[in-house]
Amino acid sequence: xxxxxxxxxxxxxxxxxxxxxxxxxxEWVYNTLKPEYPDLSLGTVYRNMNGFKDDGMILSVxxxxxxxRFDGNTKPHSHFICNRCGDVIxxxxxxxxxxxxxxxRNVSNCDIDYHLTFFYGICGKCKNIEEDNN
Amino acid sequence: xxxxxxxxxxxxxxxxxxxxxxxxxxEWVYNTLKPEYPDLSLGTVYRNMNGFKDDGMILSVxxxxxxxRFDGNTKPHSHFICNRCGDVIxxxxxxxxxxxxxxxRNVSNCDIDYHLTFFYGICGKCKNIEEDNN
DNA sequence: TTCGTTGCAAACATTTTGCAGTTTC
DNA sequence: GAAACTGCAAAATGTTTGCAACGAA
Numbered sequence: 001x002x003x004x005x006x007x008x009x010x011x012x013x014x015x016x017x018x019x020x021x022x023x024x025x026x027e028w029v030y031n032t033l034k035p036e037y038p039d040l041s042l043g044t045v046y047r048n049m050n051g052f053k054d055d056g057m058i059l060s061v062x063x064x065x066x067x068x069r070f071d072g073n074t075k076p077h078s079h080f081i082c083n084r085c086g087d088v089i090x091x092x093x094x095x096x097x098x099x100x101x102x103x104x105r106n107v108s109n110c111d112i113d114y115h116l117t118f119f120y121g122i123c124g125k126c127k128n129i130e131e132d133n134n
Numbered sequence: 135x136x137x138x139x140x141x142x143x144x145x146x147x148x149x150x151x152x153x154x155x156x157x158x159x160x161e162w163v164y165n166t167l168k169p170e171y172p173d174l175s176l177g178t179v180y181r182n183m184n185g186f187k188d189d190g191m192i193l194s195v196x197x198x199x200x201x202x203r204f205d206g207n208t209k210p211h212s213h214f215i216c217n218r219c220g221d222v223i224x225x226x227x228x229x230x231x232x233x234x235x236x237x238x239r240n241v242s243n244c245d246i247d248y249h250l251t252f253f254y255g256i257c258g259k260c261k262n263i264e265e266d267n268n
Numbered sequence: 269t270t271c272g273t274t275g276c277a278a279a280c281a282t283t284t285t286g287c288a289g290t291t292t293c
Numbered sequence: 294g295a296a297a298c299t300g301c302a303a304a305a306t307g308t309t310t311g312c313a314a315c316g317a318a
Contacts, residue, residue, distance in 0.1 A: 005272050005317055026308080041275045046308060048273095063197040066283080066307065080244050093241045100228050101253065107227045109258040110214055117251045119235065124243040139292050139297050160283080175300045180283060182298095200282065200308080 018072035023088035152206035157222035
């Protein structure tokens with residue numbers, strides 16, 4: 001996909017993704033921008049987000065509860081995904097293990113570009129709700 | 135979900151998932167079993183696979199091209215996903231890094247149950263196709 | 269003016285669900 | 294025989310797409 005013009009809406013969609021750490025879905029972006037852009041359409045959001053992804057401007061962090069989630073932060077970092085509420089949280093403190101890529105390269109006859117790590121469990125918010133109910 | 139009876143079809147579905155290293159989708163399981171069980175329905179496959187997942191008998195390895203993929207091997211291991219053909223391949227040679235869970239536990243106030251690592255790149259098969267075309 | 273971009277709505281693909289009938293224990 | 298399970302088909306959900314109108318260079 002060749003994106004030539006940079007429309008106001010396209011800019012707003014990209015800004016919205018980059019301005020949050022919530023790893024938004026297309027629906028989140030749509031709902032967030034709808035008040036300011038009442039004639040925004042969901043198709044446009046999908047089209048642009050796919051374009052950003054193809055261009056490497058944003059990353060997919062996989063599907064949570066059936067919705068694909070994205071990250072405007074393209075620097076390598078890990079994620080935590082809450083098995084209860086589905087929140088996706090950045091983990092910045094685990095250094096990227098380049099050696100792992102090398103190991104896999106040597107044993108798998110695949111070209112390894114990069115790896116992603118996802119931690120799973122219960123987030124702080126959900127833990128608190130649990131405690132409040134006891 | 136409480137599964138009490140263990141029907142023939144349920145058994146066949148579980149067997150099918152465990153008997154392959156292809157990390158199958160629901161559709162794959164359905165198509166594989168359909169010849170032997172002509173009255174099998176896709177709904178049953180989905181229902182059972184979700185049940186297995188809830189019970190921890192199988193693991194989801196995320197969505198590839200819009201289809202959720204599963205793994206009957208629940209021992210901790212990593213995966214390689216081909217960015218070209220979508221194949222999911224087991225990586226058994228990268229030891230599970232328990233220390234990483236500990237680090238994240240300490241910095242995030244989340245309960246960490248486990249982590250998954252996905253390597254991305256081009257698989258051997260796709261590399262060969264590429265070379266053949268040169 | 270020319271193309272890229274958008275809104276809209278229809279089309280699609282995957283997954284879920286309600287219900288009546290069937291199987292398992 | 295009761296409870297669990299299934300087939301079927303409809304519905305729900307998330308995403309893509311065709312096309313005419315719109316907007317940016």
